[in-house]
Amino acid sequence: MSGATHSARGFWPVMGQAFLWAFLLAVGVVVLYPLLWMGLGGFKSNSQIFDQPFALPQDWSLENYFSAWRGVQGYMVSSLLVTLVSTVATVLISARAAYGLTRTAMPAKPLITAFVLGGMMLSPTVALVPLVRMLQSLGLYDTHWALIILYTAFRVPFTTFLIRAYMLDLPRDLDEAAMMDGASPGQIYRRIILPLCRPIVVSCVVLHILFAWNEYLFAMIFTNSPGVQTLPVGLTSLMSKQGTDFAQVFAAMTLSALPIVIIFFLTQRYFIRGLTEGMAK
Template sequence: MTLTMNPKGRPSAARALPPARDPWRRTGGAAVRGRTGVLPRVLAYCGLAALAVAVLYPLCWMALSGLKSNGELFTAPWSLPAHPRWDNYADAWNQGTLRYLLNSALVTSASVLAVVLISAWAAYGLTRLDIPLARPALLLVLGGMMLSPTVALVPLAQLLQALHIYDTYWALIVLYTAFKVPFTTFLIRAYLLSLPSEVEEAAHLDGASRWQTFWQVVVPMSRPILVSAAMLQTLFCWNEYAFALVFVTDDRLKTLPVGLADMAGRLNSDWPILFAGLTIAALPMIIVFLLGQRHFIRGLAEGVGK
């Protein structure tokens, strides 16, 4: 601040002008920052590219190995098939892969539907309803995450035999649902806690019932976390081996993991057909995750992240 004389002879305050900015310095600083930011981006892209290769290469190798002969697979395991044998995929399909695929699809679809519905209802009740003993009920649900499926194989076998559902589809559906409801309830509850309750209150003021509010307001707003929960349950059911091995003995009811293991014994080390069957088994999961990856990432980020 400096003092100057106005036309009447009185001192007046005048602001000091800011120093002129150097355009070369401004552009030079941006250039320096740009150069320093290039290296982290390059390293990040290289890391992502390496991760993509590590994930995709085994899948591609498995699919290409299903097109080779047994001798070619062992003599040139890393080369492309000289003469692709598409009959291997047809043989794997006819060896029982179709039946195992349908069994896995049935069990997985039923358990996913049951887990998502039960967990969504439970999470809604624990977060939006004033129910007695809500805190002990939440602790009881979370305590179910501590149960080990492997330790409970013997009592579960006795229980399923007493319920007359041993060696049926229902044995796997009930177990897959029971062991995943606690975790899925915890997942959906964390997401519902982050949702504003004003929209539901407005629906109540408009005359909507609790049932209508749940289906028409809460479920559409919770679509990302519901898709994430469904995809996690799908991955678990599709790859589960212990329950499918112990509680289902009928060959017509076996799921893909157990069925492919049995098929490997029947094929007498015909590895290309086995790789073809593994490729067929992996395709549904790849398609599911490609279709739902946007909701899956958003649901986990907004649910567990909060």
Template structure:
């Protein structure tokens, strides 16, 4: 009995996966990732470094600021921040906090109600109302300074907190309404319908269902309004003349004129003014980014 060995032919060989060239693709992806990280690091430095430089300049003397503007303070003087606080920054901070908090609350509530009505309720003339909201976004605040002055004087709220609160609310409600509406269009209505079937009223549905689901976009709208109210200068300069009612932007400009050449105290005041918004943004940045990405993406 003879055994014969059969040598497999190329046709009998099991198929092999075609060779793929992954080397250049992987290297290109790694290069792109490195370039992305380098760009983000450069952007972070461009944003963070001026803030750090401003905070450190508040600890220097005038001589150190002009002789070595990029160096560290030889003997940090924390008393400069206390002096700036007592020079009027505390009062300006309270005024800005009051106006900002009131305008943020008003804008978020009015915009959320308006967006809910435009997306969930069968109201008459909803499309013209939406076009009116979009048209209001095109208004420039600075071109209306003269008629607004006459209007506020007629309403007897000129040179009061209400002047800024009303204007900050009126000029930002259209944008935040459009933003919240875009977010609500992407949210399922089945949960709201289930709540209505279970006996909840429209008011209860709005507060217990819609508001929790729309929390990211509401936080985004609140932060955008807070940044606008905190840093707005033109309205605060024109419609507020009482020194005790001035907000931070106008108050710091007046303080710069009073201090003349005391740059460390001015930098200390600017640092104190910027700190609240930085802290608030860091705390709420997750909801802010999510709300904007989902709102603008709809």
């Protein structure tokens, strides 16, 4: 009797693990299959995409990818510039703000914290009209700086929220020991606090890159020139220029998704660790 009970107790954990793996495999297929189908579509002809959408390519030529690259390389340069500059600016401002809100004494700190984090509740679509007029009056409309400023301004509250949540649980004994050794607040921030926050900083970098690289609304409204427009807008214009040549469109979409996939796989260890520890804290 005890043996049967022991077997029953061992059966359910095995079944639960099997169902978990089956669920994760199904989610993986749902996520990866569209990306694989899109990448393979770049090797097909336009007629094969419509006649045999789920078949393997008949000709594994890279001509569609070369043509797509020639069509989007200018937009990709703009996306790289805007994404890199806005990422650096957002993370530096947010990390410094989080340090001030958690490790320094300032009057009305709860009110300032609520004001900064309240920026997450501001909808970008509500502010479109005044932002257009403001950037036009400043001479920044249809420039890379317009997107850099907007991406930085709208992402600083959320990034500050994540880094602040991580810093709150860091032991203050480190600050006190460093101050006893003669370190200034700036040195404590640069040499102690910031290195300890590396996981959440990497997570914030990846999240901002993902946002800035794929953002479409601001890029469409605040830019007009092809030399300034970013990749999401370029993909739309490429589709209209190429008509029904979806093979080149799929190739261009694959090229646009490839940098994000590479960055995520290179930083996934820090990314997952930073988010899980930051949310837990």
